[in-house]
Amino acid sequence: MQDIQQIIDTAHEMADAARQVILPLFRTRDIETENKRPADFDPVTQADRAAERVMREVLARRRPQDAILGEEFGESQGNSGLTWILDPIDGTRAFISGAPSWGVLIGLSDGNGIRYGLIDQPYIGERFEGGFGISRLRTRNQEHPLSVRTGHELSHATLMTTFPEIGTPDEAAAFQRVSRQVRLTRYGLDCYAYALLALGQIDLVIEAGLQSYDIAGPLAVVEAAGGIVTDWSGGPAAAGGQVIAAATLELHRAAMALLLNE
Missing domain, CATH: 3.30.540.10 (Fructose-1,6-Bisphosphatase, subunit A, domain 1)
Structure with missing residues (x-):
């Protein structure tokens, strides 16, 4: 361009x-x-x-x-x-x-x-x-x-999402599988959670039921800071739906395995 x-x-x-x-x-x-x-x-x-x-x-x-x-x-x-x-x-x-x-x-x-x-x-x-x-x-x-933080394993990670009752019952159960494995889970920050991920303050954001306008801006910010943003299957997240944003590939893989119950 x-x-x-x-x-x-x-x-x-x-x-x-x-x-x-x-x-x-x-x-x-x-x-x-x-x-x-x-x-x-x-x-x-x-x-x-x-x-x-x-x-x-x-x-x-x-x-x-x-x-x-x-x-x-x-x-x-x-x-x-x-x-x-x-x-x-x-x-x-x-x-x-x-x-x-x-x-x-x-x-x-x-x-x-x-x-x-x-x-x-x-x-x-x-x-x-x-x-x-x-x-x-x-x-x-x-x-x-901006730069994501690195070196944290899942057991020492901080996870954020907006709603404790994330998505459908199945989506909520998948989220809880990840939440039980991390050090800290916090709720309610909307788009600011992605900003904190890009700033290197937290490690994971997992959400469901998003629209494209909910994730387009945050996706660009997180990826530019070195993070990874996909849907829960590892595909593109720009359309919204189920979204996972992670500071590192290792955290992304570990969280994805739990989301998919593999």
């Missing part, structure tokens, strides 16, 4: 625009919230929709030739072969609870895979970036390289 720098600049402009509309609504008690799935609480707020709107406005101005897949407003066609995959607030349940573990997710696919992504946490001012030879964390005042 000839225009990599423009792509990177566009992604950061989208993340900046999302920050500006989300932050004034965070931790406000009268924020408008709807339930997208009455049978299973799946909230969406005015902040989710406002953030995706401004990101789409940036793309319309800077890169109208690119396609878009967004959680709130669906698909928009393009002719460049590139698709931006947007989750304006990953972790809306955390957002409406006032917890700062939600994030803005931006991923870029060229049709053959995810090539670039951001995990942005506006409230604490952290932006994790991966792809095109970049792997870094930007804070308000500094920039740090």
